[in-house]
Amino acid sequence: MKVIQPVILCALLGMTSGCASFSSDAEGIDSGMDTSEAADVGYSASLVSDNSAVQTLYDQAMNYAYAGDNDQAEAALERGLRIEPNNAYLWFELARLSAGYGNVNKARELASRAQSLAGGDRYLQGHIQSFLNSL
């Protein structure tokens, strides 16, 4: 529990102050993370992208997802991908949405795509691997 506190705190702060890019040495960010935590971890828009349009679309997507409108959430993320097709965070969010409405095969493929793009971002790689392990 102590290990994931920095992650949850950062996600809560992210909506207002924005979270700086989390250190890749953050404790507990590895594939051994609890699978329900992998599904719940949120990211700040500024961590997801440096591009303001993509940040706006990401925030829109998260708001739609929170309101239960998965279709509009996906649409916003896809618009983000048209600007940044190699953004691993956007692909991962699409994966999480797919898992949320039960499309496990699609979730797996989307998460694999995110994994292929996440490169040396251990923070994100850990979340993606936990997510894949949970499917």
Place this chain on the structure above:
Amino acid sequence: MDQVWEPRNYDKRNHGQVPLWQALAQSYNVSTARLGLELGVKPVLETAKRLGVEEQLKPFAATFLGAAELPPIQVAQMYQTIAAGGFRVPLRAIREVLTTEGRPLKRYAIDVQQVASSQSVHLLTRAMQLAVEEGTAKSMRSTLPTSLHIAGKTGTTDGLRDSWFAGFSGDYVAVVWVGNDKNEPTGLTGATGALPIWSKIMAQLGPKPVPQTQPPGVVYLATHRDVGAKVGRSCKDAVELPFVEGSEPEMEVSCNGTQTASSKAKKWWQRITR
């Protein structure tokens, strides 16, 4: 009288045994045909299908050299899969249908499927980048900067009837076909016909560079460009090439391409200890 299929290189010359990347970069027909025959028609056609070709390709060796009719959009689908590291995303012309008030009626969501390993695609991409850097597409550099690391392939059919260029940047895939609707020769190769058009289109789009990330399981090695063996990085004939881990060349040569003494000794030791 039975006819024999005897492909020839565009320059009508035989280049002997060449490294795989050179065969692609220089578009050598003979090497391609031999490779295809070694792999087998069925696996090659299955790979084309996995990459996104929907047309039924004829199961003949000539298909390896493009003796098939494909609409540019299917070539674009293949190249999209390669550009996306082996993940096929079906191309869409319509993303969503809206009401007159702008409310979504129907959306066609992104679909993705990994159909090729990221390692294989990385090796292929590097070979296609070499086609642009020093192969049949090198004239591209008069229009697009080399810092974009564009990957692509020229295509020219017999009698100069079809001129193709297909390739991608970090964010765009494009395919250009130039031909005569009466199937008469145009007098253009892939490099002189389709490639200049492709380059100008791409230049106007302001593309991003192809990412230079290396997937896990791939290692880069300096190899002699003609011999294909390991060589010192500072040699003028050295080229950095990716290899799937475990498949790197063991032989080492000196800058002039001859086997080094240590490599010979290692080979001798391996022979007597087997």
